[in-house]
Amino acid sequence: MPFTAKSGKFNASIRSLTIGIGDKAITLGGECVLPFYSFDAAIENAPKVGIEITDCGMAAEPESVQKYYEGCTSVTDMAKRAAEFDGVDFLSLRLEGGDPNGLNKSIEELIRIVKDVAAAVDLPLVVCGCKSEKKDEELLSKAAEVLNGKNALLLAAKEENYKTVGAAGLACKQVVGAESSVDINLAKQLNVLLTQSGVDPQAIAMNIGSAAAGYGFEYVISTMDRIKAAALSQGDAALQMPIITPVACEVWSVKEVIASESDIPEWGSAKERGIDMEVETATAVLFSGSDAVILKHPESVATISKLIKELV
Amino acid sequence: MGKFVVIGERLSVTAPIINKAFTERDPEPILKRAKQQLDAGAVYLDVNIGPAQSDGADLMKWAVQLLQSEFDNVPLALDTSNKAAIEAGMSVYNRAKGKPIINSADAAGRIEYLDLAAANDAICIALCNGEGIAKDNDERMMYCQTLLERGLEQGMEAEDIWFDPLFLVVKGMQDKQMQILECIKMFSDMGLNSTGGLSNNSNGMPKHIRPIMDSALVAMAMMQGLTSAIVNPNDLRLMETIKSCDILKGNTLYADSYLEI
């Protein structure tokens, strides 16, 4: 008697969402099955891998990442280099220098970088804000303006600023990221609010939050599991948006990664620890249902890209 | 657990304006009411064309095509005692948004409606009633068994038979209400789906009382495991109660705006 598995294909599916323009544009979502369950039904769009650089350039990168950008003298140089790495589907520019509690760079300065980067690469672009919801209102709105026609993703609209960021996305025809930090009810509510404010549900991606492996990651797993169950099994249209997860910003600051080789010699290579933390967290995020991940280390990007190709 | 299925009851020959529109094949009043119900959150629309003995087949076809073309293949419950009309309706039915529901079989003269549902891969409402009103739940469950066996024999999945306990009017049969609720619990314990004309309970009550009674009953019935009801979705209080119960039962995920979606 042959083994015949019952299909787990759902009647509902995740919305498909395009970021970027032209040949390099990427489409997220569209699947009607759980993550990588290609044995249930074909997965229309493989999950995508983005690489992250920041407005702070080389200085902000860990040592093992800097090596890959050797010779770059500007953020634009880094963007061009990043676009060439194996497995990169899109570019994420994090404007962390804008953080009022950090470098507190001016909006003008940051927007100049956004403009330069957008002009230098033809990859789909994700623009991440600066940790201040208030400042992001203006920062992401201005970014939306200068990226006119690029169909970029604004990351992100939060509970505190969704009206402004959503309106900017709507006015400048950009994709809006809805960010909730591992709170499933808020994830749904933000999608509803953005939709009610006029943003096309087809132009919303969710960042439901993440954590590094071992750091309360169980909440990430269960939030994503439940979102997928609601979207696919209950057909909840307010949760059928594809999920994009910035992983880099979670993993490169944990102890397992930043501890120096002299501090804890038995742990071995700091470079390997960084890559494996990023690779394993990204894998876990993808297997929980993320449609895209944002990573930092080129070797992580190549590995995750290879994994995805093997699975879809 | 799936979301509670609201079947909108307002496209019925019992409403004079709809009866007239059916007779005259006048789309406007029908589409207007259909839209009101869908906007309010109806999942299925019941299309009750009455006995329609002379032109039932033609009328049902017309109604199905009218509604499905206007509202993106909205799923429908085909409600008539004219079997040929149901068959005709199904011949033009598009199931992209859900199987058709046949309304309804019973354990007496209309048991072969289950055969019809089986042959057409439709859902069938199965009224746990024989001749006259069942005297107790033993009798209801006897009918339930008869109907279930018939459906399964014909090759239906049990989940496609939605059992109707037959809601009874409070004024006159107040003592039967808990029986009905217990019967729903039995369906649910058996793992069966259920539905029914829930607002029948408030028949004859003052107009302002009815939404209150209907809401109270739907909450109690959902607690017992009722999975669907044929109701007026434009009763705001009732719909708010259903949506809230769906949240409490975990059938939908909570969001602050849950009443608006």
Added chain:
Amino acid sequence: MALKGLDIFKLSPKKNCKECGSPTCMAFSMKVAQGTVSIDACPYFSEDAKTAMREAAAPPMKTIKVGTGDQQYVLGGETVLFRHEKTFVNKTRYAVALCSSMDDAVIEEKLAAIEKVDYDRIGERMFVEMVYVNYDPKSGAVKYMELVKKAAGLNRVLILGVEDPEVARTALDLCKDSKPILNGANASNYEEMNAVVAGAGVALGVSGENDSELYDTLAALEKLGNKNLLFNANTDSIKAAYATTVQYRRAAIKDNDRTCGYPSIVNVAKLARGDNHLQAALLAAFTMKYGSILVADHLDYAEALPLYGIRQNVFTDPQKPMKVEPGIYPINGGDENAICLTTVDFALTYFVVSGELERSGVPCNLIVNDAGGLSVLTSWAAGKFSSSSIAKFFEEQDIAGKIKCRKLCIPGKVAALKGELEAKMPDWEIIVAPKEAVQLVKFLKDMQ
């Protein structure tokens, strides 16, 4: 899994004879499902139907025990597909692979490396629990037996990768008392292999050319009375391995197919084909989705640190948040004169806060309160992290007797407690720390 009334009704005679005392077979089925009436009350329920019922009521997935003593592990026994539905119960275990084709030097190196990763994380020992000892026919049985003996010296559960029944029998003679797993049954040798494990009383791992052949072999072994089994995921490709692992688990738990209800072995070393980072990804992937034993080529700290973290997270009971032991945690060599910071015993809070404190390099004492394992705001709202609970905790633990410094930082999220604490603990200088842990580094450095 408990049977629904409907499942019992489908097996019932449907005669409505009332001899059982119920008015209908349906009513009877319902009572049986509720457990209020025994199935034996019906004189007409066939033996086959009763057997089918008993089987359907058994747990969907077998629980397999391997190893002995403090090296005994329980595999399988899951009842849900997603952790939020209830909880996962038996953790994924990791094995490192050795093969008798390897040079002695390589083997020694690998054996040493296996012992290297061994640490504690929230009260749980993290290490390589199993060793996979693969038999290479070309190198001969003698060399294999040597390897088995060496591997046994590590005191980990052994998985013997042997398809030759004679070699398997000899190898088991060396180590069967430690209850290893014999991983080597397939469509052509399962009868002999079954005889080998029957004598030794150990679990048997089963493979197939494809998922159907695997299924047939599992079914054939069950027919021989052996239910102490594990199955190997297909290793043709990552995709195939994932398909076996997920589909078998789902068939067991969702569709009640008992033949699929065994723990899985996934050989990620084979799937990764020498790509170390890909192996790291696969270890994470199959920990998330349904791998019971993962066989790796090696496991160093870089791979292990995130992996064991993920495992601890995946297998945490959603009803019981992870807690750390309340008490004083000196950080960066903090002594009795070092500044104190206090927080709650929710594991995640502890991790994030202690991580940041370590990053600051400032010697300090982290005083973890007994707050019921809840986060700062949740425990504060529940009255478990209040000025009186903190004051009481300090008294009970005699913090003032153990630490001389009288500076105490409280989480910024409960800044409101400052006044009350000053009143209740007058000896202490209460300082409000930042709201977010990430700001602690700057905060501590600024204070110095």
